Amino acid sequence: DTEVTQTPKHLVMGMTNKKSLKCEQHMGHRAMYWYKQKAKKPPELMFVYSYEKLSINESVPSRFSPECPNSSLLNLHLHALQPEDSALYLCASSQDKALAGTQFFGPGTRLTVL
Amino acid sequence: QQPVQSPQAVILREGEDAVINCSSSKALYSVHWYRQKHGEAPVFLMILLKGGEQMRHEKISASFNEKKQQSSLYLTASQLSYSGTYFCGTDADDFGNEKLTFGTGTRLTIIP
Secondary structure (H helix, E strand, C coil): CEEEECCCCCCEECCCCCEEEEEHCCCCCCCCEEECCCCEEEEEEEEECCCCCCEECCCCCCCCCEEEEEECCCEEECCCCCCCCCCEEEEEEECCCHHHHEECCCCCCEEEEE | CCEEEEEEEEEEECCCCCCEEEEEECCCEEEEEEEECCCEEEEEEEEEEEECCCEEEEEEEEECCCCCCCCEECCCCCHHHCCEEEEEEEEEEECCCCEEECCCCCEEEEEE
């Protein structure tokens, strides 16, 4: 299985809502990543988890809260988002954080904040 | 710092060749190339390592000039399926770097 899955595909939420994005991989990868991508821009790294521990937080606002319950699963909890947070949220994994350049990406969740 | 790619966009007829360049201001240990089709996730194409050989994926090849801190992607006899946005990704030269920094991107459109 060489796939990273993400749910939901699309999400529309209000600024007072709480929602979660889910990412799953069964490749035995030990590093997982969250990216944010705006239209016509490259993906921007948000968080890196290595062996289920948060390794990098790229100064992301606290309204985004990542969680890694086990080695296959990565969540991104959303609370009190702003309209400018609307974007495509991509999850990725790599065999190890030292092999961060070779990542497998999920299809993404397109988030709209009203 | 984000690598800079050129050109920003290019339109080709099917069968034509293209070159996409990626430049970094930092010393590089490796360069990674990804392609992202519209509405889809980025897909890894190839990795080039310092001191390594030129790599190839189907009719796409790439080179890495360590001295100039540049990489180039060569698309030969382009096919419609090559359309998409190409990103280079770079690791800095400090060993054990954990993250991939994507370049500014090059949008490639292949027309019949």
